[in-house]
Amino acid sequence: MASVDAIIAALYDVISWPADKPRHWNRLRSLFVPGAKMMAVGARPDGSFGTRAMSVEDTISRAGPMFAASGFFETELARSIESFGQIARILSTYEARHAQGDAKPFVRGINSIQLLNDGSRWSVVNMLWRAEDAKLALPERYLKRVIDA
Numbered sequence: 005m006a007s008v009d010a011i012i013a014a015l016y017d018v019i020s021w022p023a024d025k026p027r028h029w030n031r032l033r034s035l036f037v038p039g040a041k042m043m044a045v046g047a048r049p050d051g052s053f054g055t056r057a058m059s060v061e062d063t064i065s066r067a068g069p070m071f072a073a074s075g076f077f078e079t080e081l082a083r084s085i086e087s088f089g090q091i092a093r094i095l096s097t098y099e100a101r102h103a104q105g106d107a108k109p110f111v112r113g114i115n116s117i118q119l120l121n122d123g124s125r126w127s128v129v130n131m132l133w134r135a136e137d138a139k140l141a142l143p144e145r146y147l148k149r150v151i152d153a
Contacts, residue, residue, distance in 0.1 A: 006094055008085060011035060011119060011126040020077040022103070029064050036060050036128045037120060045134040052066045055132065077101045081112070082149045092119040092126070097129060097146045098133075114146060 018032045042063045043055040058066065070076075081097040094117040099109035113135035119126050136142055 006125060008087070008094070008119060008126055010096060011128065012080065012083065012096060012117070014144060015117070015128065015131075016078055016080055017099075020079070021071065021075065023075040024069065027068070029068075032064065034061055040128055041130050043130070043132045046133065047137075075102050075104075077104050077106075082147050084146075084149075090121040090123075092121075093117070094119065095146065097142060112142055114142070 014031075015031045015035055017074060018028055018035065021027050040060055041057050042060065043057045045053055045055055048054055078098050078100040081099055083097070084095045086093045094115070096115040097112070098115055099112040100111050113133055118129040118131075120129050121127075134140075
């Protein structure tokens with residue numbers, strides 16, 4: 005993707021899809037560098053937190069059946085960007101719905117996305133996300149679009 009805005013828009017677009025349509029998995033693959041990881045932060049039974057690290061292929065295998073049964077539409081609410089040369093770090097606040105017309109999201113959270121520009125385009129290196137829960141609400145500062153240099 006030619007710009008940070010374009011790669012983030014493409015990422016949200018490709019993961020948002022109705023249940024009754026086939027997903028564009030090859031497009032998702034094209035957004036990531038080889039070896040990229042997608043990681044969800046979650047609570048463990050003992051109360052500590054950890055990640056479930058997945059390759060893009062692991063994510064497709066895991067999410068495919070879930071997405072086939074239920075629609076998933078994730079939209080960006082706000083973003084902050086820090087960049088230096090060919091690297092960028094994005095904190096992207098999101099909300100997700102099962103259908104585009106749903107009045108309320110079923111989840112909100114933050115995607116932390118690392119990007120690399122190889123000289124011709126931006127690609128996702130890693131993506132780590134954490135959803136809101138009863139003990140952790142999104143702070144107001146993550147609900148405003150901010151672009152840092």
